[in-house]
Amino acid sequence: MKPSRLPVLVLGAVVLTAAVAGCKGQPTDPGPRPLSTVSAAAPPVADSVPPTEALAAASAKMKSQNVRYAMNMVGSAVSMTGKGAADVTSHSSSAVLEINATGQKLTTETLLVGDDIWLRFQGLPSLPKQWMHMKVSQLKPGSLTRRALEDPASVSAMLKSAFDVKKSGERGFEGTVDLSKSPTMTPQMLAALGDKADAVPFRVTLDDQGRVSVMTVDMSEIGKAAGVTMMKFELYEYGEPVQINPPPTADVIEMPAKLLAAL
Numbered sequence: 001m002k003p004s005r006l007p008v009l010v011l012g013a014v015v016l017t018a019a020v021a022g023c024k025g026q027p028t029d030p031g032p033r034p035l036s037t038v039s040a041a042a043p044p045v046a047d048s049v050p051p052t053e054a055l056a057a058a059s060a061k062m063k064s065q066n067v068r069y070a071m072n073m074v075g076s077a078v079s080m081t082g083k084g085a086a087d088v089t090s091h092s093s094s095a096v097l098e099i100n101a102t103g104q105k106l107t108t109e110t111l112l113v114g115d116d117i118w119l120r121f122q123g124l125p126s127l128p129k130q131w132m133h134m135k136v137s138q139l140k141p142g143s144l145t146r147r148a149l150e151d152p153a154s155v156s157a158m159l160k161s162a163f164d165v166k167k168s169g170e171r172g173f174e175g176t177v178d179l180s181k182s183p184t185m186t187p188q189m190l191a192a193l194g195d196k197a198d199a200v201p202f203r204v205t206l207d208d209q210g211r212v213s214v215m216t217v218d219m220s221e222i223g224k225a226a227g228v229t230m231m232k233f234e235l236y237e238y239g240e241p242v243q244i245n246p247p248p249t250a251d252v253i254e255m256p257a258k259l260l261a262a263l
Helices: 003-021 051-064 144-150 154-160 187-193 257-262
Strands: 067-074 078-087 092-101 104-113 116-122 131-135 163-167 172-177 200-206 212-218 230-236 252-254
Touching: 051 154, 051 163, 051 172, 051 200, 051 212, 154 212
Parallel strands: 131 252
Antiparallel strands: 067 078, 067 230, 078 092, 092 104, 104 116, 116 131, 163 172, 172 200, 200 212, 212 230
16 A cells, blocks of 8 residues: 555544444443344344335434444455444444554544544554544534534445345345445545445345344455455444543643644
């Protein structure tokens, strides 16, 4: 991977993964646990329901219920793991994201509680080590971070662009998604991914309540130049209690103006 592409890929990875549960950061409750196997006795998705409608219904449930998630992106040049949780009642969320790219490691933590956001980075010496605080209202309407906050899951954003969808087994779907329509994609990120970003293969499995359980995105063709082969999202513990707390006041500074402008 060319060094000039690294900042774009890292930014894209941070934004896309933050969007999975509405810009999440450091979990204050237990981290993700292995997904439970879907019950074999659970009724399958009815054949009378069009696949696109079934996916839309499943996507809507990600926005209406508490949820935890884990994600993994693998590739020859870039790898990424993340975990987090979201509480829809209090509009709070948290996550930790670790990115390894060409020998460089970046850890980003994000907390959202109401209108308050805290970010912390490790692995970027040019940035403060403390939590950096800002308000959602300080973000520009079209900023990547705001668009991520407005969509609790990049999974949801991707499924909105799904086409050529068909059933795959009792609870599975497959098709293609148009990443160019994702609210978290910039022209620079799309340029790094190449001209196939508008038709990327995906597979989705629903749980026994018709909610998205696992989604995989096949990046083997689109991500060749970027060294990315696959992205996998796991969503679970829907409706379970989630407790998100702000970081200690003594470890918080206000977001630097230059960094805020970039968000």
